[in-house]
Amino acid sequence: MTSDADAEITRLHRDEWTRVVAGLARRFGDLDIAEESAAEAFAVAIERWPADGVPPNPGAWLTTTAHRKAIDRLRREARRDQLQQEAFMLSEEPPAEPVGAIEDDQLRLVFTCCHPALSIQARVALTLRIVGGLTVAEIAHAFLVQETTMGQRISRAKAKIRAARIPYRVPERDDLPARVDGALAVLYLIFNEGYLASGPDSDPVRRDLTGEAIRLTRLVRDLLAPRSGEHDEATGLLALMLLTEARAGTRVSSDGELVRLDEQDRARWDRALLDEGLALVAEGEDALDTPRSSALDPAAVAHGTASIGRYGILARINAVHARATRARDTDWSHIVALYGLLEHIDPSPIVTLNKAIAMSEFDSPEVGLAVVERLGAALDGHHAFHATRAELLQRVGRRAEARAAYERAIDLAGNTAEVAHLARRRDRLAAPGSSAEGRGASSSSVPNHHPQGGTS
Structure with a gap:
């Protein structure tokens, strides 16, 4: 028992x-x-x-x-x-209703945790703790800070909600624009944590978190006026989540190892999720009147008659992968162009790292590695940087350096499935005559951006 x-x-x-x-x-x-x-x-x-x-x-x-x-x-x-x-004065017995009967209780909780009176760091930490159910240790690991620091951040956020009497409710329609960006950002991070869980004792993939992030994103999208900028971003995020979740059943092998995108059985991807996600992406493409081909000019698209947001771009990158029947049919030139567009509107070292992965596939590992090497100062504490660098070093024949990079990536990684994959890749370097497996540039998780990156 x-x-x-x-x-x-x-x-x-x-x-x-x-x-x-x-x-x-x-x-x-x-x-x-x-x-x-x-x-x-x-x-x-x-x-x-x-x-x-x-x-x-x-x-x-x-x-x-x-x-x-x-x-x-x-x-x-x-x-x-x-x-x-x-x-x-309440009765000690709660109302006679099943658990979760009021469907938007969790949505109210999201908007409370994402109130603009809180800093973005506090919003993210509090929502991951209260809505996502992550431990303080897991959140601290994901953000590379001490557990005590994260605990204090969460406690201060709760105290501020209490002191400021922040209401526990879904905002009125006029209040939504100021609140939606923060809510979507946090839902994306909850999805990412489920996509590749950071805790060493967690399941490698937490579909409870990804499923809840999708459900709540649907609710947020339904609150917004159609064709508003906020609605478009919510649509892009929902499409991104659906296209990523469609691969969930193929991302971890039976022995608990991460499976790279180019090695996944695409026949096992969830067709219903793919179709829904692709339909949402097509809706955004039609509104923008931009092509699906690789002929994308970032400045032209960003300053066109309709803007495309961060999540819309990430969804389109995932759509390129979803539309390829086989890994070798992937339109990498289109993905490079989309990352260029993302760099234009939302520059960060993580975006550039993902672009470098795509460049290594479209052009050569030498070209991708040259870009990655320039990111060392900014991303040295991120396991994804070292995993990507290890793969590219291996592909250009610099085996000793690749092994050291794998070791560093393993030390920083917290996901058990990813650690198993990286360890196998590292160990193969010691085998006489071994060479790089396939053309995948990285099996790594790129925090905050990986689900669009297409490596797992």
Whole structure:
């Protein structure tokens, strides 16, 4: 019974944590109370269920227990502001409704965590913790900061929400433009964390996170006026997520190793997700009246009659991969041009790294490596930089340097599937007569941009 109970608690923590927290936040208006009461409910489950058995409706049991813990805490603290007085008067029994019955509770939570009064760093950290359910350690690892630093950042963000009385609600339509950019950015980061989880103890791919990011992005898109700039960006992000999620079932092998894009079985990609994502991309292409061919001039497109946003470009890059029946049919010249456009409107070393990967496929590994080498100062702490550099060094025959770069990438990587893949690539360098496997420039995760990059 113990193992069954433990497995069920683990599943519920993955699937229901955010729903329980969101429901408590709606009822009590306090993120600390919501999060801590939910944690207490799970702690009680861990203590009781192995002996007593899993209850018939475990999600509702957790919601009821968390609600009672919140009431108990309010009574202990004897806080008397208006919000707590109202909570005091609530019945100890929550309303008779299934967990997550109010569908937009989590959307309210996203907009609360993404309030413009908070810094963008605080919005991201708080949303990943409260909505994404990531641990403080996992978030700190993803952002290359100390766990204590990240913990303080999250605590300050919650305190500011409480002190400023930031409302727990979906904004009015007039408020949306100021709030949507931050919400989309955070949903993208939640998706990325699920796409290639950073925690060493996490599943390599967390489809609970990617699925929830897609669901919430749909809800945000539905809130926005059609053909507005915000709606177009939400459409681009949704398309990007769908096209990336379509590959999820082929990205990790049966023995737990990351599978590169050029080695994936494309017949197993999810056709329904691909078709939906490609339809959204085509919708944006028609609005822009820009070609699908490689003849893209970044300045001309960026200053045309309609602008294309960051997520729209990333979706189009994924669409190029999705439209190729075989890896060798990929239109790399188009991808290089799209990355050039992205550099034009959203320059960063990560974008340039992805462009270098595409250049190595379209032109040569020497050309791509020359670009990568110039990024060392900016990206030395990113495992993706070293993994990409290792692949390209291997392809140009600089094996000793490639091995050292693989070692550095492995030290920095946190995803178990990726570590396994990189270790195998490194170990093959020691085999007499071994050579580069295929033409894929990198199997790595490029933080914040990788799902569009097309290497896994």
